[in-house]
Amino acid sequence: MKIFIHGNPETAVIWDNLIQELNKQGIHDTITLSPPGFGAELPIGFRATRLAYIDWLMKKLEPFGGDAxxxxxxxxxxxxxxMLDQRPDLIKTWSTDCAGILHPRYTWHAQALAWQTExxxxxxxxxxxxxxxxxQADVLQAGGMPPLEAHKIAPYVNHDMGECILNLYRSGAQPNMQLLGQRLTRADLPPGLVFVPENDPYAGTPDMCYEMAELLGVHYCIGLPSQGHWWMCDNxxxxxxxxxxxWEKGESPA
Structure with missing residues (x-):
């Protein structure tokens, strides 16, 4: 099973184009997971911290028996x-972006720093x-989100999402992400693939992303020189x- 999970301020619609292309190429066993508060109902008492979301994700993965x-x-x-820091056995492979956020020199972007400020x-x-x-759609587009996705996501930017944004970013303030990166570089991880959209203003510099990918021992980095943060929506x-x-080989093509 191929499981897709999105971020902030988003819903699962950001994956639509990529999943449609995967369907064309014969891949049909796909599902999307929406984190609580981000296109999914926010359970009563959910704290929306970084660790709370990791617990949520691990529980979602357990039924797949390590084959996801x-x-x-x-x-x-x-x-x-x-999740890789705690239960790498829960998955078969992983694919991500934003590796630069784990880099020891990474500092959060201006919007994140504002959210982290009481x-x-x-x-x-x-x-x-x-x-x-x-x-709201205009604001999302100003941040780089494609128009179609921005208009679909705008109705979900509500009070619950706002509260989750504050709790999540504050629980991820540095040095938390730097320390996570340090631990992962020493861990025995499943096969990984890192995408590096080189026009992404939120994930650290491309050099940081490539360096962290190497330190994490990923099988290959896929550079996307002309794409930005929402690379999964185009091309x-x-x-x-x-x-x-x-997925087929446990590594990416050179």
């Missing part, structure tokens, strides 16, 4: 990294959830082909 291929984007990728983060979230769907043929090779 896990693909993560944005905070979905960070949830994958967190008072300022609450003000930004309150302002955001008051926007109309069209206004999906190369991405789909790389994933299929990875």
């Amino acid at each position: 291929h896990l693909i993560g984007h944005d905070w979905g990728a960070l949830h994958v990294y967190g 008072g300022l983060g609450e003000e930004l979230v309150f302002t955001s959830v008051q926007l109309s769907n069209d206004e 999906v043929e190369k991405t789909a082909a790389a994933l299929i090779k990875h």
Whole structure:
């Protein structure tokens, strides 16, 4: 089973184009997981911290008996990294972006730092959830999200998502991600593939991503020189082909 998990501020629709391309190439055993508060209902009492999402993901993976291929984007990728830190036996392979966030020199981007700041983060979230769907879509597009996905996701940017954003980013403040990266470089991990969209402003520099991928021992990095943060929405043929090779052989083609 191929399991896709997205990040913030997103829903599973970001995977639609890639999954459709995989279907064309003969891959039909795909499912998407939406983290609580991000296109999925927020359970009562769910704390929405980094560790809470890792626990949630591990419980979702347990029924597959270690035979799942896990693909993560944005905070979905960070949830994958967190799961690998605790239960790498739960999956067969992993594929992610945002490897640069684990780099020892990485500092969070400006928006994340604002969310991590008491008072300022609450003000930004309150302002955001008051926007109309069209206004919200405009904000998402200004951050680089493609128009179609932005308009589909905009209605889900609500109070619950805002609260989850604050708790999640604050629980991921540095040095938490740096320490996670250090632990993973010493771990025995399943076969991994890292995508490096070189115009992604949120994941660290491409050099950081490539360096971390090497330290993590991934079988191969797929560079995407012309693509940004939402690389899975456009030009999906190369991405789909790389994933299929990875799943078939446990590694990606050089």
